[in-house]
Amino acid sequence: MAMELRTDLIPLPIFIKQTAMSACYCLKANYQWVQNHCGHTMIRPQLERNAPLARVRGDYITLQYVFDKNYIVNIPGKDDWQNQIVHVPEDIVRFTDGLRLQSLSQAGASVHNRTTGLDQIMPLGKYCTVFQAEVYAILTCANSLQSEQDASITICLDSQATLKALQSAKTTSSLVAETKSALKRLSVFNSVRLMWVPGHSNIPGNEVADALAKQAATSAFVGPEPAIGINMTTVSTEIRRWANKEHQQVWDSTAGYRQSRLFLKGPERSWHDMHWDLVSSIYVYLLAFLQAMLLLTDISLS
Numbered sequence: 001m002a003m004e005l006r007t008d009l010i011p012l013p014i015f016i017k018q019t020a021m022s023a024c025y026c027l028k029a030n031y032q033w034v035q036n037h038c039g040h041t042m043i044r045p046q047l048e049r050n051a052p053l054a055r056v057r058g059d060y061i062t063l064q065y066v067f068d069k070n071y072i073v074n075i076p077g078k079d080d081w082q083n084q085i086v087h088v089p090e091d092i093v094r095f096t097d098g099l100r101l102q103s104l105s106q107a108g109a110s111v112h113n114r115t116t117g118l119d120q121i122m123p124l125g126k127y128c129t130v131f132q133a134e135v136y137a138i139l140t141c142a143n144s145l146q147s148e149q150d151a152s153i154t155i156c157l158d159s160q161a162t163l164k165a166l167q168s169a170k171t172t173s174s175l176v177a178e179t180k181s182a183l184k185r186l187s188v189f190n191s192v193r194l195m196w197v198p199g200h201s202n203i204p205g206n207e208v209a210d211a212l213a214k215q216a217a218t219s220a221f222v223g224p225e226p227a228i229g230i231n232m233t234t235v236s237t238e239i240r241r242w243a244n245k246e247h248q249q250v251w252d253s254t255a256g257y258r259q260s261r262l263f264l265k266g267p268e269r270s271w272h273d274m275h276w277d278l279v280s281s282i283y284v285y286l287l288a289f290l291q292a293m294l295l296l297t298d299i300s301l302s
Contacts, residue, residue, distance in 0.1 A: 059229030071192040073167040090152040095205035097213040098133025108216025109137035112209040125221035134162040142182035158199035
């Protein structure tokens with residue numbers, strides 16, 4: 001028991017239930033869950049009781065493919081920006097940003113209009129992730145430009161993950177799918193380019209967008225939460241939080257371990273992370289060893 005606590009290894013009964021709840025949520029998100037109120041399907045009421053976010057609207061959608069994108073994604077090098085090789089001569093230039101303040105557990109997004117100076121800030125509440133905030137900022141920007149025609153438009157942001165998601169043919173996020181559709185509509189009568197800018201590099205438009213996003217994240221979200229569909233990682237984190245709470249309750253209610261209690265107050269996450277880092281390192285070295293052995297075998301046979 002004390003060793004499980006020290007290494008943050010969840011007790012087996014709790015771990016089994018945690019894994020079952022995670023599997024239930026994944027099946028539910030993929031529209032593959034069949035509820036018949038008997039046997040293993042009784043895990044769903046426990047999931048919704050222990051992780052209430054599993055009951056609300058999610059962001060996950062079944063895999064979609066979009067190949068006919070008519071907008072351009074441009075990711076120049078950081079050195080190109082520092083050497084002032086990158087130029088943005090377009091008629092309309094927008095800088096977008098999204099972030100999450102851990103101190104307040106709130107997210108926000110912003111759009112900075114470099115052309116007119118008119119800006120937008122969007123508080124997004126406590127359940128939105130950084131990635132979702134970044135994508136939502138682009139969606140808001142694209143929707144605000146739908147009346148433009150025959151214009152050259154550049155939308156600048158400092159998130160390569162967001163750009164790659166919008167560039168990819170695969171989509172499993174309803175927010176990303178909606179943003180792709182808005183960009184495609186905007187690109188019908190305009191030339192649209194999404195461009196990466198390095199963050200915190202004193203690029204004026206990006207610095208303004210970052211400050212506006214912080215202002216949005218510190219503002220209260222008005223309306224029912226979540227503002228955006230719940231990310232699957234957010235639900236997984238809530239399930240993990242439930243497992244940690246159950247682990248703590250087991251430790252608190254178990255008699256004995258007098259000496260261990262002098263040093264241990266609860267599960268220690270740092271040891272859990274170090275344990276898995278060690279396992280990962282061993283796996284990498286073992287894989288390299290096996291590849292070397294196979295290579296030597298091929299050489300000896302030849």
